[in-house]
Amino acid sequence: MNPALQGVITIIVGVGGCIGYFYLSNQFLDKVLFPARGKHIGRNINRANMIRPWLFLFPAIFALALYLGYPVIETLRLSFTDRSLDGAFVGFDNYAQMASEPKFWEAMRNNMLWLIIVPAMSTAFGLLAAQLTDRIAWGNVAKSFIFMPMAISFVGASVIFKLIYDTRPANQDQIGVLNAIWLMFEGGPGSYLFLRLLPAGIVICFALLMAYVLYLALKPLFRREAGAGGSWWSVPLRLFAGFVAAWMIWLSAKSVFSVLAAEFAYGSPQTWLTLPFWNSFFLMVVLIWIQTGFAMVILSAALRGIPEETIEAAILDGANPFQIFFRIKVPQIMGTIVVVWTTITLVVLKVFDIVFAMTNGQWETQVLANYMYDKLFRANDWGVGSASAIVIMVLVLPILVWNVYNARKEMS
Amino acid sequence: MSSLSLKDVCKSYGSVEVLRDINLEIDQGELIVFVGPSGCGKSTLLRMIAGLETITGGTLEIDHERMNDVPPAQRGIAMVFQTYALYPHMTVRDNMAFGMKIAKKSRSEIDAAIANAARILQLEPYLDRLPKALSGGQRQRVAIGRAIVRNPKVFLFDEPLSNLDAALRVATRIEIAQLKESMPESTMVYVTHDQVEAMTLASRIVVLHGGNIEQVGAPLDLYERPANTFVAQFIGSPAMNLLDAKITAAGETTSVQMPDGGRATVPIASQGSDAGSSVRLGVRPEDLTITESDEFLVSADVDIVEALGETTVLYFMSKNGEAALIAKLPGIHKIAKGTNIRLTAAPEKLHLFDDKGTSFFYR
CATH class of the missing domain: 1.10.287 (Helix Hairpins)
Structure with a gap:
């Protein structure tokens, strides 16, 4: 037929x-x-x-x-049964076995990195794009271009970025954009500026930002503000946030020196996806590239929903554009930002295609979903595979509940 | 001394002119009301004073300083918006403090200013609430408080009562009047389309129409001596009746004759050359009285009678079905529909406008 x-x-x-x-x-x-x-x-x-x-x-x-x-x-x-024992009940053996595998903890660690970086960067870039494109005449054209990656499948995006990260032997022309740029650096003043001072500057900015977070977190503990009662858990939460911020400051202070002192292999093309630790970031860029469009569209709608009078009132109060953005606009769309953030978090926790298509979890880029696929369909070990699937679900569930709760609150 | 002055101020969007050559001097301590129909440019003018709209031509001065290009925050003004424009994520206290925090004022200074504003507006119990937990009237008070805290040279109000229900509107109107009394030194500019607000609040009213100032004056001056037919019909409710008439005798007093036999002698001077010209005789509905004598203004059959108890309103229709004349008589009158009635008014209550609509009184 x-x-x-x-x-x-x-x-x-x-x-x-x-x-x-x-x-x-x-x-x-x-x-x-x-x-x-x-x-x-x-x-x-x-x-x-x-x-x-x-x-x-x-x-x-x-x-x-x-x-x-x-x-x-x-x-x-x-997840409580064992295939090799004809599906006999084995209790938490699968979970125990999983916990003893370094690859699982590598996946957990990478997932946590993805979880922190991708939603934060996507939301930040999306917010930036939404605010900037609202201000210019060709903003709508720019918006369509930023939104376009949303229409590309994760695998398709991975193929595009595989070409960007592509490596050819040193004596051939590089077709990967990243390597082409890399080979432009030869150790001169330009390299010093872009590969040492700029990264060091970014790290210092991050440290300063964390110092500000530390200040914000601890300030109310030392100086009681009128009306800032807070719940009983706010003190430990603030202490924890302060501790995390202090730790971040320590880490970034340390890395400033390593960034400034790092040895670079100028002139030799790099296989980016095999550089442990950094290759995870190269994979995250793909997802950030895709999710920024989503964040931008939702946040742009939210920004337009802000009453124009509140902005005019802030202008009359003498606020500059930055103060208007951070103190008037962003707080008013905080609910939407949280929804966007948690929605992207859910996508990130399930991330599979990008890792599968680009590195397949090699060179320390494993993530939970790919780990599950490895166990379930390659090793045919449905016991451990199911156990890792349950772990993913347990991680997703609270964020999902929170997301739905916030989305409903936004709508009412 | 003049605290705010507009000299030949214009506003145009591209080729569309919204305001033409506005000239106005506002003294310190005045409460000026801009009033006019929708689209007359009154809100635009206020926003130009605030700095939210650019000034296309002319000069705006506050305290003798040119303000055309001064950023809004440095003009020494504070504005109260129709929609309150409170920051929804801040408490009442933070809403009022925001401007001073931006200006990096000291904490004690901020606290003192807020305490003062809260006392004036009776907002003390609500300082730690969010705007969404307040009623409409309370929100508007917070918006006014935010203006007071800025301690401005000029307060700007953009239709502040339009979003309130009728009962609250009256109460808030009285509060604003009391607020003005408690701050006699402050200058206020108030925009409204509601003539009751204009009449009750203003020390002077500015009537705007089609981008021009039609008349500036104290409320009762506008009521008693409107400069033209627009102001005559805009101020007062129901609107002033305008009757077609011809001048029969000019001089110290002017005699006019209506087509249907009505006659009047108005104690307003006219020139000899005016004799025989077409004019319009204005008379307010509430100035008309019933008469039996032959010296009447109008003689017609009543078409509609509205007995309100306090007043009785009579409508006389023209041939095309519009209300040609309205009479508002005090008290209860038992008048049947279709009764022929003669109406007259005291000569000093009559107004005379030439064929261009300008009052003879101001010629």
């Missing part, structure tokens, strides 16, 4: 089946089960109306239960 014909038949059967289901089931409810006539007509109508929502919801609930609910429970069960 012609595939087009097949498609048409499928559509007719599918749509017709839906209409048929709703029509016939409602007919059955109204005519046979609780007919709107006879002695109990009022009671029958009320009962039929109580059942009707469930009639409409049933197909969705059924499909969700079959394709989402059941797999979750089955995965949980499988």
Whole structure:
């Protein structure tokens, strides 16, 4: 049969089946089960109306239960069984085995790095793009270009970036943009500026930012502000945030020297994706590139929703553009920022395609989803594979709940 | 001394001129109300004073300093917006403190200013609330408080009562009047389309129409001596009746004759050359009284009677179905629809406008 014909038949059967289901089931409810006539007509109508929502919801609930609910429970069960023992119950053995594998902890560590960096960078770039494109005449054109990566699949984006990171032997022309740029540095003053002073400057800026965070976190503890009561958990939270900030300052202070003293292999093309630690960042760039568009579109809509008068009032109060942006605009769209952030966090926790297509978890770039795939489909060890799937779900769940909670709050 | 002056101020968007050659001197301590129909440019003029709109031509001076290119925050003004424009994420206290924090004022100075504003506006119990936990009237008070804290030379109000319900509007209007009394030194510019607000609050009213100032004056001057037919019909409710008439005798007093037989002698001077020319005789609905004598202004059949108890409003329709004349009589009058009635008014209550609409009084 012609595939087009097949498609048409499928559509007719599918749509017709839906209409048929709703029509016939409602007919059955109204005519046979609780007919709107006879002695109990009022009671029958009320009962039929109580059942009707469930009639409409049933197909969705059924499909969700079959394709989402059941797999979750089955995965949980499988994570407690062992394939080599014919599926015998082994308790937490799979989890224990997983915890003893360095590759798992590498995946956990990388996932945490992804989790911190990708949502932060995507949201920050998205916010920046949203604010800047609102101000210029060709902003909408710029927006479409920034949004375009959203239309590219993760694998497609990985292919594009594989070409950017591509390496050719030193005596050939480089087709990878990154290596082409790298080979422009030869150790002169330009290299000193861009490869030592600039990174060092960025690190120092980061350290200063962290110092500001430290100041903000600890200030209320020393100087009681009027009206700043706070809950009982705010003190330990502030202490923790202060500790993290202090630690970041220490780390960045240390790395300033290593950045300034680093030895660079000028003139030799680098295989970027095999540089441990840094290659994870090269992979993150792909996801940031894609998610920035998403963040920009949502945040741009939120920025336009801010009442113009509050901005005019701030202008009259003497605020400069930076103060207006950070103290008037950003706080007003904080709810949306949180939703965007958590939504991207969910994407990041599930990240698989990019790592799979670019490094397949080699050279210390493993992430949880790819680890699961390795165990489940390559090693055929569904015990450990299911255990890692459960770990991912447990990590996603609280963020998902928080995301839905915030999105609902935004809507009301 | 003049605290705010506009000299030949113009505003145009491209080729569209919204304001033409506005000249106005505002003294310190005045409460000036800009009033006019929608689109007359009153809000634009206020926003130009605030610095939110650029001034296309002319000069704006505050305290004799040219302000055309001075940033809004340095003009010494504070503005209260129609929609309150409170920062929704800040408490009432922070809303009021924001401007001073930006200006890096000391904490004690900020606290003192807020305490003062909160006392004037009775906002003390609400200082730590967010705007969303306040009623409309309270929000508007916070917006006014934010203006007071800035201690400006000129307060600007952009239709501050439009978003309030009717009862609250009256209460807040009285609060603003009291606020002005408690700060007699401060200059205020107030924009509204509501003539009741204009009449009750203003020390002087500026009537704007189509980008021009039609008349500037004390509220009752505008009511008693409107400069032209626009002001005559804009101030007062129901609007002033305008009757077509011809001058029969000019001089110290002017005699006019209406087409349907009505006559009047108005104690307003006219020149000999005016004799025989077409004019419009203005008379307010509330100045008309019923008469039996032959010296009447109008004689017509009543079309609609509205008995309100306090007043009785009579409508006389023209042939095309519009209200040609409205009379507002005090008290209760038992008048049946269709009754022929003669109306007259005291001569000094009459207004005379030439064919261009300008009042004879101001010629």
